[in-house]
Amino acid sequence: MRTIFHVDMDAFFVSVEELFDPSLKGKAVVVGGQRDERGVVSAASYAARKFGVHSAMPLRTAAKLCPHAVFVDGHPERYRECSGKVYEVLNHFSPQVEMASIDEAYLDMTGTKRLHGPPLRAAHMLHQKMKSETQLNCSIGIGVSRLVAKVSSAQAKPNGILWIVPGEEAKFLAPLNVRDIPGVGKVMEQNLHALGIRKVDDLAQLDESVLKEHFGRWGLALAGKARGEDAGGWFDSEVGADTDPKSISHEHTYNEDTSDQEQLESTLMRLSEMVGRRLREGGLLARTIQLKLRYKDFTTITRAHSLAASTQLDTEIFEQVRTLFRKNWHEGAEVRLLGVHASGFEDRSSQIDLLDSGREERWNKALAAADRLRDKFGESSVSLATGMKGAFRERTHENPAGLPAKGNPQK
DNA sequence: TCTGGGGTCCTAGGACCC
DNA sequence: TCTGGGGTCCTAGGACCC
Numbered sequence: 001m002r003t004i005f006h007v008d009m010d011a012f013f014v015s016v017e018e019l020f021d022p023s024l025k026g027k028a029v030v031v032g033g034q035r036d037e038r039g040v041v042s043a044a045s046y047a048a049r050k051f052g053v054h055s056a057m058p059l060r061t062a063a064k065l066c067p068h069a070v071f072v073d074g075h076p077e078r079y080r081e082c083s084g085k086v087y088e089v090l091n092h093f094s095p096q097v098e099m100a101s102i103d104e105a106y107l108d109m110t111g112t113k114r115l116h117g118p119p120l121r122a123a124h125m126l127h128q129k130m131k132s133e134t135q136l137n138c139s140i141g142i143g144v145s146r147l148v149a150k151v152s153s154a155q156a157k158p159n160g161i162l163w164i165v166p167g168e169e170a171k172f173l174a175p176l177n178v179r180d181i182p183g184v185g186k187v188m189e190q191n192l193h194a195l196g197i198r199k200v201d202d203l204a205q206l207d208e209s210v211l212k213e214h215f216g217r218w219g220l221a222l223a224g225k226a227r228g229e230d231a232g233g234w235f236d237s238e239v240g241a242d243t244d245p246k247s248i249s250h251e252h253t254y255n256e257d258t259s260d261q262e263q264l265e266s267t268l269m270r271l272s273e274m275v276g277r278r279l280r281e282g283g284l285l286a287r288t289i290q291l292k293l294r295y296k297d298f299t300t301i302t303r304a305h306s307l308a309a310s311t312q313l314d315t316e317i318f319e320q321v322r323t324l325f326r327k328n329w330h331e332g333a334e335v336r337l338l339g340v341h342a343s344g345f346e347d348r349s350s351q352i353d354l355l356d357s358g359r360e361e362r363w364n365k366a367l368a369a370a371d372r373l374r375d376k377f378g379e380s381s382v383s384l385a386t387g388m389k390g391a392f393r394e395r396t397h398e399n400p401a402g403l404p405a406k407g408n409p410q411k
Numbered sequence: 412t413c414t415g416g417g418g419t420c421c422t423a424g425g426a427c428c429c
Numbered sequence: 430t431c432t433g434g435g436g437t438c439c440t441a442g443g444a445c446c447c
Binding site for chain 3: 184247290301305
Binding site: 032033038039040041042056057058059060061062064065069075076101216217218234245246247248249251254255298337338 | 412413414415416417418419420421422
């Protein structure tokens with residue numbers, strides 16, 4: 001029998017912002033952008049949640065619900081840094097740690113009784129350690145499966161610990177809403193409601209065949225979840241197993257929709273550079289490049305192309321994505337969002353002889369130089385695109401300091 | 412209300428191959 | 430005349446998570 005901890009940081013983004021600006025403490029705080037911006041709430045403090053503000057809600061809605069809230073821009077670097085500290089604390093505690101996202105982790109604590117004592121005692125120690133080392137609160141759920149641990153950490157919030165004693169899983173889950181089960185979202189909830197299923201207990205009472213009939217394989221997994229099992233898919237995997245990235249993407253939503261082709265294509269260039277850079281940093285080669293295009297009316301399309309040879313070069317990514325864009329954009333139509341997505345990663349070695357080595361070396365030098373400049377002066381300072389008029393319009397807009405755009409570092 | 416950005420996984424149809 | 434059955438790759442879209 002496994003003993004799984006799920007450690008979930010409380011109001012993580014808000015708490016990190018409070019570390020940087022203690023005057024925020026206790027206030028209604030909304031992280032994600034300014035009150036009049038396009039965008040959604042990334043995180044809300046408990047004081048703001050009292051007014052109905054929650055994550056994924058449009059910022060403008062949040063401003064109406066809670067006019068006195070302080071609106072703060074998000075700082076991903078800060079969250080990554082704090083997440084690293086959280087990981088250090090956890091890793092000190094158990095060698096089997098898996099960060100499930102920036103602010104939550106699973107620990108396999110099976111067989112650590114001699115070292116840490118019984119689960120609740122271990123959890124209290126971890127809880128204290130987390131607070132003293134990071135100044136951040138977390139909640140900890142303990143159970144025999146990832147699912148039970150995850151659900152119980154949610155019930156333990158804020159700043160609490162909850163242990164579901166082995167054998168008590170069904171009893172614990174029964175009174176919860178089906179929506180509380182990880183994997184059940186808005187759509188699945190509606191589908192279940194239509195069948196008269198509202199509580200996990202309703203689910204558990206149902207014959208598995210009924211669920212299978214309505215929802216296929218998913219239905220079977222759901223039946224298992226109602227009993228607290230890690231049924232199927234990722235939940236079944238060992239804690240700390242393979243975490244190789246499957247895709248890398250960047251996207252941008254304009255503050256105002258635009259149909260200016262030069263502006264749109266310069267955005268694609270910038271996004272391609274960001275994707276290329278991350279591929280290089282991760283030592284990855286992508287075979288499939290995908291464009292995402294969202295119009296004013298929110299209709300969204302994706303168009304992908306798989307290359308004959310995989311790449312990590314900004315220019316090749318850009319060329320593909322621009323071709324896809326020109327083929328699929330309704331010229332003149334106003335665009336809300338553009339995205340560039342890379343996937344189908346291949347081992348570096350399978351590629352090496354496809355570029356003659358001299359050319360490859362020059363490219364690597366050029367790109368490394370560009371990456372260094374970006375480290376120094378920011379993402380917007382360097383572009384490998386030359387001779388594209390208006391290419392820097394948008395970045396100038398975003399970077400009023402007006403750092404000069406450097407030319408092609410290849411020469 | 413007017414809808415971000417980064418991901419993962421799943422489904423489903425068509426192409427293509429044996 | 431009626432037209433197999435997998436397996437795998439590719440593409441598009443969508444649900445879901447934080």
